[in-house]
Amino acid sequence: MDDQRLDRFFRRLRVRDSLRQAERDALSKAAGPTLHFAPGELMAHYGSSPSKSLLLIQGMAARQNTVESGQQQITAFHIAGDFVDLHAFLLSRLDHDVSAMSAVAAVEFSHEALRQITEEFPHLTRLLWLSTLLDGAIHRQWLVAMGRLTAIAHMAHLFCEHFVRADSVGLAQDMSFPFEITQQELADALGLSNVHVNRTLQELRRQDLVSWDTKTVRIIDWERLQEVAQFDPIFLDVVHTPR
Amino acid sequence: MDDQRLDRFFRRLRVRDSLRQAERDALSKAAGPTLHFAPGELMAHYGSSPSKSLLLIQGMAARQNTVESGQQQITAFHIAGDFVDLHAFLLSRLDHDVSAMSAVAAVEFSHEALRQITEEFPHLTRLLWLSTLLDGAIHRQWLVAMGRLTAIAHMAHLFCEHFVRADSVGLAQDMSFPFEITQQELADALGLSNVHVNRTLQELRRQDLVSWDTKTVRIIDWERLQEVAQFDPIFLDVVHTPR
DNA sequence: CGCCACTTTGAAACAGTTCAACGTCAGTGG
DNA sequence: CCACTGACGTTGAACTGTTTCAAAGTGGCG
Numbered sequence: 110m111d112d113q114r115l116d117r118f119f120r121r122l123r124v125r126d127s128l129r130q131a132e133r134d135a136l137s138k139a140a141g142p143t144l145h146f147a148p149g150e151l152m153a154h155y156g157s158s159p160s161k162s163l164l165l166i167q168g169m170a171a172r173q174n175t176v177e178s179g180q181q182q183i184t185a186f187h188i189a190g191d192f193v194d195l196h197a198f199l200l201s202r203l204d205h206d207v208s209a210m211s212a213v214a215a216v217e218f219s220h221e222a223l224r225q226i227t228e229e230f231p232h233l234t235r236l237l238w239l240s241t242l243l244d245g246a247i248h249r250q251w252l253v254a255m256g257r258l259t260a261i262a263h264m265a266h267l268f269c270e271h272f273v274r275a276d277s278v279g280l281a282q283d284m285s286f287p288f289e290i291t292q293q294e295l296a297d298a299l300g301l302s303n304v305h306v307n308r309t310l311q312e313l314r315r316q317d318l319v320s321w322d323t324k325t326v327r328i329i330d331w332e333r334l335q336e337v338a339q340f341d342p343i344f345l346d347v348v349h350t351p352r
Numbered sequence: 353m354d355d356q357r358l359d360r361f362f363r364r365l366r367v368r369d370s371l372r373q374a375e376r377d378a379l380s381k382a383a384g385p386t387l388h389f390a391p392g393e394l395m396a397h398y399g400s401s402p403s404k405s406l407l408l409i410q411g412m413a414a415r416q417n418t419v420e421s422g423q424q425q426i427t428a429f430h431i432a433g434d435f436v437d438l439h440a441f442l443l444s445r446l447d448h449d450v451s452a453m454s455a456v457a458a459v460e461f462s463h464e465a466l467r468q469i470t471e472e473f474p475h476l477t478r479l480l481w482l483s484t485l486l487d488g489a490i491h492r493q494w495l496v497a498m499g500r501l502t503a504i505a506h507m508a509h510l511f512c513e514h515f516v517r518a519d520s521v522g523l524a525q526d527m528s529f530p531f532e533i534t535q536q537e538l539a540d541a542l543g544l545s546n547v548h549v550n551r552t553l554q555e556l557r558r559q560d561l562v563s564w565d566t567k568t569v570r571i572i573d574w575e576r577l578q579e580v581a582q583f584d585p586i587f588l589d590v591v592h593t594p595r
Numbered sequence: 596c597g598c599c600a601c602t603t604t605g606a607a608a609c610a611g612t613t614c615a616a617c618g619t620c621a622g623t624g625g
Numbered sequence: 626c627c628a629c630t631g632a633c634g635t636t637g638a639a640c641t642g643t644t645t646c647a648a649a650g651t652g653g654c655g
Contacts, residue, residue, distance in 0.1 A: 311635085
């Protein structure tokens with residue numbers, strides 16, 4: 110019997126490849142209890158060596174680092190269906206904090222159980238590996254956007270990325286998707302100041318590209334938004350291929 | 353018999369975990385011919401679906417993207433012992449170009465052979481997975497440095513990172529390591545203009561932190577360089593642990 | 596020797612930051 | 626029920642790190 114809590118995760122994997130029943134069973138069996146986190150709460154700590162990884166099933170989380178000046182940099186956002194820190198399964202220590210942006214629910218997977226999966230299910234292992242590779246691909250796009258795009262293109266790019274990601278797990282409808290974070294948090298992801306995020310957002314609204322009321326992003330002109338962002342979804346690898 | 357060409361790669365893996373003889377044999381058997389690339393030559397193309405991945409054994413390569421303005425952003429540098437595009441094994445299409453920065457030699461691994469390894473060698477599979485996770489960790493540090501550090505700290509951070517990486521494959525000596533790229537290429541990695549890279553470099557030299565003659569970086573004051581860079585090698589995961 | 600790619604310098608322009616104040620709204624308690 | 630609070634969003638103005646453009650210097654190589 111499939112664990113219902115894993116539905117969005119299965120859906121995400123199935124966008125890229127097929128999942129056999131035995132593989133779904135193995136994941137369902139490996140799934141531990143559901144954990145809940147309040148907005149702002151840390152789900153995992155810099156420097157720690159967790160013995161479990163968390164699969165997000167509700168809310169939004171971010172990976173972030175703090176620099177000496179006290180400023181923060183968010184390096185990834187995660188939504189339902191994302192493994193937040195699957196990389197912690199093999200990395201000996203966490204190189205960032207994981208924090209809950211909203212009220213979060215997550216399913217625990219012990220590294221022991223994941224290890225067992227890698228011993229017995231090579232194809233499923235490749236899919237889990239793939240899921241960390243997608244994180245890496247997103248990191249690269251953020252680097253390109255941060256290094257070589259203007260603030261407005263960078264922000265547009267993030268909205269494009271999240272629309273496609275939300276859509277691939279069934280979280281988007283009517284060209285909109287949940288995006289419950291503050292402007293300061295968005296600034297920490299884009300590497301900008303909160304003031305400039307505010308102004309950039311106004312410009313995106315003025316150009317009738319998107320609206321955002323701190324709960325939901327609505328894309329008003331998908332074509333032009335992608336142009337402004339120079340967005341090419343190739344990096345999200347939404348292609349069904351056997352791996 | 354171990355394939356000598358893989359020595360630096362084995363050495364890199366052994367920094368993190370042990371490698372059994374059977375695993376070294378499997379990799380040696382999977383290794384294909386050596387390919388050579390001239391400086392500036394593309395080793396893999398954006399949008400392509402390579403059926404092989406390349407393990408660098410000599411020279412330096414970069415992954416890069418080009419934006420509409422014609423500017424480039426480098427998202428990763430690779431040195432001998434690095435798998436340049438192991439992620440291409442599971443991603444359906446490449447989201448960047450791979451280009452040779454200097455004269456490069458690389459060993460080809462067919463995806464078919466890699467797939468066979470994942471079917472038969474779970475532990476080795478975890479190590480290969482780990483090697484792509486390290487790339488991801490480096491991406492995250494680049495994001496933090498790009499978003500929240502000044503140009504001088506960012507550049508210092510890159511030098512720190514490369515010193516540790518070069519050292520872990522035996523390429524560093526006397527506090528110096530090969531770094532044969534142009535200032536423009538460094539600018540493309542840092543997300544800066546070549547002019548500002550030049551000035552930032554002068555400042556690092558003036559403060560007696562590093563010297564660089566476009567062939568070799570020499571670290572003059574390792575302690576202070578790390579401070580300036582806010583460098584913490586935790587993300588390079590140089591800890592020997594069974595995985 | 597001369598070329599070409601690369602590095603260095605100067606000066607003006609600009610994107611984004613900082614600081615400080617003000618506006619808005621939801622939640623809380625009197 | 627309304628005043629108070631605190632977090633978040635918005636605005637203006639001065640400032641700064643970085644870019645851009647343009648020109649001059651350097652050095653390796655055919």
